Amino acid sequence: MADLLRDFRILLRVAWLTELEHKANFFISVIGALAFNAGQLLFIGVLLNAFGSIAGWTPAEVMVLFGIRMASHSMYAFFFRRVIDVDLVVHTGEFDRYLLRPTSPFLQLLTRRFNLQQFGDVIVAAAILAVALPKASITWHPLLALWLVIAIGAGGMLEGALQLARGALAFRLQNTQSLTALIDTVFGTYGNFPLQIFGTLGSILFTVVLPLAFVGWIPAAIVTGRTDSLWFPTWLAWLSPAVGVAGMAAAIFFFTRQSRHYSSPGS
Amino acid sequence: MIRLGSTNALFFRANLALSMVSVALQTVLLVTVWRAVYSGHGQVAGINEADAVSYAVIAMLLWHIALPWQLSSIPDRVREGTVATDLIRPIGVVGQSLLQAVGATVGAIPGVMVGLAVAFAFGGLEPPASTGALGGFLLTAALGWSIAAMLNIAVSMVAFWTTDTRGPFYIYRAVASFASGALIPLWFMPTWLRPLLDALPFGLQVFAPLQLWHGQEPIGRLWAVLATQLAWLAAAAAIVALVSWRALRKVVINGG
Numbered sequence: 001m002a003d004l005l006r007d008f009r010i011l012l013r014v015a016w017l018t019e020l021e022h023k024a025n026f027f028i029s030v031i032g033a034l035a036f037n038a039g040q041l042l043f044i045g046v047l048l049n050a051f052g053s054i055a056g057w058t059p060a061e062v063m064v065l066f067g068i069r070m071a072s073h074s075m076y077a078f079f080f081r082r083v084i085d086v087d088l089v090v091h092t093g094e095f096d097r098y099l100l101r102p103t104s105p106f107l108q109l110l111t112r113r114f115n116l117q118q119f120g121d122v123i124v125a126a127a128i129l130a131v132a133l134p135k136a137s138i139t140w141h142p143l144l145a146l147w148l149v150i151a152i153g154a155g156g157m158l159e160g161a162l163q164l165a166r167g168a169l170a171f172r173l174q175n176t177q178s179l180t181a182l183i184d185t186v187f188g189t190y191g192n193f194p195l196q197i198f199g200t201l202g203s204i205l206f207t208v209v210l211p212l213a214f215v216g217w218i219p220a221a222i223v224t225g226r227t228d229s230l231w232f233p234t235w236l237a238w239l240s241p242a243v244g245v246a247g248m249a250a251a252i253f254f255f256t257r258q259s260r261h262y263s264s265p266g267s
Numbered sequence: 268m269i270r271l272g273s274t275n276a277l278f279f280r281a282n283l284a285l286s287m288v289s290v291a292l293q294t295v296l297l298v299t300v301w302r303a304v305y306s307g308h309g310q311v312a313g314i315n316e317a318d319a320v321s322y323a324v325i326a327m328l329l330w331h332i333a334l335p336w337q338l339s340s341i342p343d344r345v346r347e348g349t350v351a352t353d354l355i356r357p358i359g360v361v362g363q364s365l366l367q368a369v370g371a372t373v374g375a376i377p378g379v380m381v382g383l384a385v386a387f388a389f390g391g392l393e394p395p396a397s398t399g400a401l402g403g404f405l406l407t408a409a410l411g412w413s414i415a416a417m418l419n420i421a422v423s424m425v426a427f428w429t430t431d432t433r434g435p436f437y438i439y440r441a442v443a444s445f446a447s448g449a450l451i452p453l454w455f456m457p458t459w460l461r462p463l464l465d466a467l468p469f470g471l472q473v474f475a476p477l478q479l480w481h482g483q484e485p486i487g488r489l490w491a492v493l494a495t496q497l498a499w500l501a502a503a504a505a506i507v508a509l510v511s512w513r514a515l516r517k518v519v520i521n522g523g
Contacts, residue, residue, distance in 0.1 A: 032437030197303035
């Protein structure tokens with residue numbers, strides 16, 4: 001484990017230095033991410049402006065949900081974003097190199113490039129939470145704050161786990177680009193809504209089958225005290241971060257198993 | 268070239284199947300979200316629920332064609348150095364990219380069909396207001412697509428200057444998606460934002476054709492839309508010509 005952490009640090013440093021070589025690019029990337037997130041913010045903002053509330057949640061509560069989702073997305077972007085590159089790594093045979101080096105291929109995949117855009121994500125997430133949290137009537141407790149931090153981390157792991165499992169399919173299916181786009185769109189667009197608007201069946205689907213609930217809805221319901229909107233008991237909601245951690249562990253296992261099906265393009 | 272573009276899109280069967288499932292799922296989600304948002308409201312900004320749902324579905328499908336995940340093959344080809352081969356072909360880089368875009372659109376048709384079928388099954392599709400409205404929609408949607416294709420190429424040529432194209436692409440994608448009315452119909456935008464959005468070419472790609480579909484614009488104003496679209500198409504073509512003229516002086520061929 002200590003070895004892995006050291007390797008991760010070294011690889012991250014290399015990737016970071018590579019990106020910083022082009023300073024202007026750094027700024028353009030951050031602005032790009034800001035624009036992208038601002039687009040989603042405007043989407044929700046215009047809806048709230050035109051309709052007043054969404055599925056019984058006040059604008060402040062919806063914005064808390066949005067901020068939490070954005071924060072867990074930036075955790076995902078920081079640590080796991082490169083898992084979307086599995087297709088490319090398999091097509092070009094870059095994976096050959098990973099197999100030859102003396103550290104985990106998964107780690108090398110994560111650090112093949114440093115994602116600068118997450119700074120834009122982090123800025124937006126922090127700004128939204130800073131504005132929305134005081135506006136929603138929340139009874140704070142140190143443990144609640146701690147739980148929220150853990151839930152945000154676990155939400156990032158869950159999004160990463162889905163994309164990683166998707167990426168692992170590329171070893172056999174070769175091209176899974178549209179699935180990447182689908183996960184991105186579904187999380188980016190529908191993860192921002194209080195999921196009870198999809199009805200009971202929809203919210204069950206989004207908890208069990210396509211687990212959107214864990215990146216925004218459940219944590220926001222706990223923090224704002226709107227657990228009445230959930231379809232399951234509140235004590236289960238408190239345990240929800242475990243799903244993200246378990247999901248990531250399972251996805252890494254699946255990735256390692258699928259990578260045995262790798263056939264080098266031989267170049 | 269058109270065939271290459273569509274074969275490209277259709278080559279990976281698994282990806283094609285996934286993209287159809289993806290469009291179907293997004294259609295269901297869109298219909299549900301808009302219905303839920305509307306529950307308890309009769310009309311918002313003068314638009315009723317059925318129109319808003321139908322708008323959202325068709326706008327998503329139009330956008331699916333006009334702004335593909337990959338703007339053009341130029342960035343990849345510049346990075347790999349294969350753009351050298353493109354440059355010596357008799358048809359020119361822009362021509363090739365345009366034809367590939369046509370091909371990619373042909374390749375996206377199965378997905379669009381699935382989306383329309385799913386929306387229809389869920390009762391989320393309103394027919395066009397009249398035959399004239401349908402004609403106006405088709406005409407303006409085609410012109411809107413051409414503007415989008417031109418702008419996509421212009422933006423993707425950023426690759427001639429910078430290797431990492433993600434930043435500029437994100438900005439373009441975000442602005443275009445929002446201003447076109449693909450995410451939210453421009454009806455719902457705050458009034459102070461409308462003049463700015465109307466001054467951009469993106470509304471002509473999605474919002475204007477859909478207004479015609481819903482019989483919103485008196486048919487006489489069709490000519491105004493068409494004239495603006497043609498003007499923007501000419502402007503976009505001029506931008507592409509200018510950018511490609513500059514780009515070809517700048518081009519670095521990677522690889523040996």
